[in-house]
Amino acid sequence: MHIPDAFIPIWQGAIYWIIALVFVYLSLRWAKNELNEEKLPLVAVLAAGIFALQSFNLPVSMGTSGHLVGGALVAIILGSPFAAVFILTLVLIVQGIMFGDGGITTMGANILNMGVVGGFVGFYSFKGLKAATGSMPVSAFIAAWLACLIPALCASVELWLAGTFPLQAGMIAMGLYHAIIGVVEGVITVAAIYLIVSVRPDMVDKGVMPAKVGAVA
Amino acid sequence: MIDNKTLIVGGLIIAILVGVVAVFMASSDPDGLESTALIIQGGKTLTGPTPPDAEIVENMEGKFAYSAPMPDYSLGEGMGSMGGILAIIGGTVLAFLVVIGLVYALKIAGKKNPPNGVQ
Numbered sequence: 001m002h003i004p005d006a007f008i009p010i011w012q013g014a015i016y017w018i019i020a021l022v023f024v025y026l027s028l029r030w031a032k033n034e035l036n037e038e039k040l041p042l043v044a045v046l047a048a049g050i051f052a053l054q055s056f057n058l059p060v061s062m063g064t065s066g067h068l069v070g071g072a073l074v075a076i077i078l079g080s081p082f083a084a085v086f087i088l089t090l091v092l093i094v095q096g097i098m099f100g101d102g103g104i105t106t107m108g109a110n111i112l113n114m115g116v117v118g119g120f121v122g123f124y125s126f127k128g129l130k131a132a133t134g135s136m137p138v139s140a141f142i143a144a145w146l147a148c149l150i151p152a153l154c155a156s157v158e159l160w161l162a163g164t165f166p167l168q169a170g171m172i173a174m175g176l177y178h179a180i181i182g183v184v185e186g187v188i189t190v191a192a193i194y195l196i197v198s199v200r201p202d203m204v205d206k207g208v209m210p211a212k213v214g215a216v217a
Numbered sequence: 218m219i220d221n222k223t224l225i226v227g228g229l230i231i232a233i234l235v236g237v238v239a240v241f242m243a244s245s246d247p248d249g250l251e252s253t254a255l256i257i258q259g260g261k262t263l264t265g266p267t268p269p270d271a272e273i274v275e276n277m278e279g280k281f282a283y284s285a286p287m288p289d290y291s292l293g294e295g296m297g298s299m300g301g302i303l304a305i306i307g308g309t310v311l312a313f314l315v316v317i318g319l320v321y322a323l324k325i326a327g328k329k330n331p332p333n334g335v336q
Contacts, residue, residue, distance in 0.1 A: 001250045005283060006275035013281075032323045041221045044316040045228030051312035052232040055290055055305055056239035057248060063267030064252040065244035090315050094308055100285030152249060165257055173256050173263055177249035199219045199227075 001069075001155050001178070002095065002110055005103030008162040016158065017108030023085050023116045030082035039078070042196070042203045046074055047087045049192075051094060054101075058184055066181030069114050072122025072147035073189045076140055077196055079205025084119025085111070109158050113151040122147030127207060136208060137190045144189035145182035152178035229313060236305035240290075240298050247271070 008016075035043060050070035057065035070091075075084040089111050095101040102110045122143045129139035156170035165174075197204050219227065246267050247255060255261040260271040290308070292300030 003250065005281045006277055009279060010281055028323060031320055032327050035320055040317065040320055041225050044313045045225060047316040048229055048232040048309045048313040052236035052305065052309050055236050057243040059244040059246060062264045063246050063261055064249055065246040066249050087316065090319065091312050094312050094315060098285060098287055098308060098311065099290050100288040104283045105281040155250065165253060169257060170253055173253040174249055176263065177252060181249065200224055
């Protein structure tokens with residue numbers, strides 16, 4: 001769902017850039033204060049992994065493909081929506097500048113959708129669902145699904161405001177395709193969490209762990 | 218538990234493997250956003266296949282145009298899949314290095330200007 005330069009007028013792109021920069025600033029503050037050198041290897045590996053995953057377009061049927069976003073995974077593993085903003089912003093900068101995936105004037109909108117909306121939706125829906133159900137996999141799956149679908153719907157609203165997509169047709173198509181991609185996003189997110197928890201439990205946010213482990217420790 | 222070196226090496230290997238497999242296995246169908254654009258421009262239907270000649274019309278009037286050095290994760294037709302693999306590996310390693318570099322820059326800047334202003 002990387003919006004290219006052609007799809008949004010420059011002045012609207014500038015507005016999304018300004019909003020995105022506020023969150024980027026906050027994410028830099030998060031990185032400065034919360035990221036210690038012990039966690040840095042995991043954060044850097046996550047950025048590399050998300051770059052690679054986003055280059056993998058999976059078939060969705062209906063003549064469409066889609067790739068994972070990864071915002072929920074990062075926010076859940078590192079325990080902050082700003083972790084997603086931080087990593088997704090850097091990945092989007094590399095994609096946009098080096099590979100032309102996503103525009104330059106629209107990079108703010110892409111950061112806003114996948115980093116900010118994806119990160120916040122992923123993190124807080126995981127937190128809420130985990131408190132309600134107590135199940136990490138169920139909560140992470142639904143959170144990742146939502147963190148794929150809702151940014152896509154945000155993109156369709158932005159493209160409607162830009163005059164590129166009609167509202168209803170855009171929402172239906174974007175919603176349908178990303179509801180399907182979101183299922184894969186959910187499965188991969190849960191699998192990646194299990195993998196990371198098993199190899200480096202010390203680097204993972206405590207919110208991911210089963211409640212009883214937290215109580216014992 | 219694995220140590221940091223294994224985490225970094227193992228993590229980068231997994232990421233690069235995913236990217237390399239993507240060069241050969243990734244779907245060539247347009248992604249969700251491009252598909253939606255095709256539907257709106259009449260190039261495809263919501264649930265139908267994408268015709269091989271379908272092309273998105275881009276109205277560049279008053280828009281910013283930028284040419285990336287490695288568009289579409291490739292180094293051009295002549296390089297074929299080898300170019301794709303090199304582009305993906307380059308991007309994956311670059312994403313890794315950018316994070317490390319930025320975090321170190323933030324930490325160095327933070328040490329020069331302590332938040333409480335006490336030196």
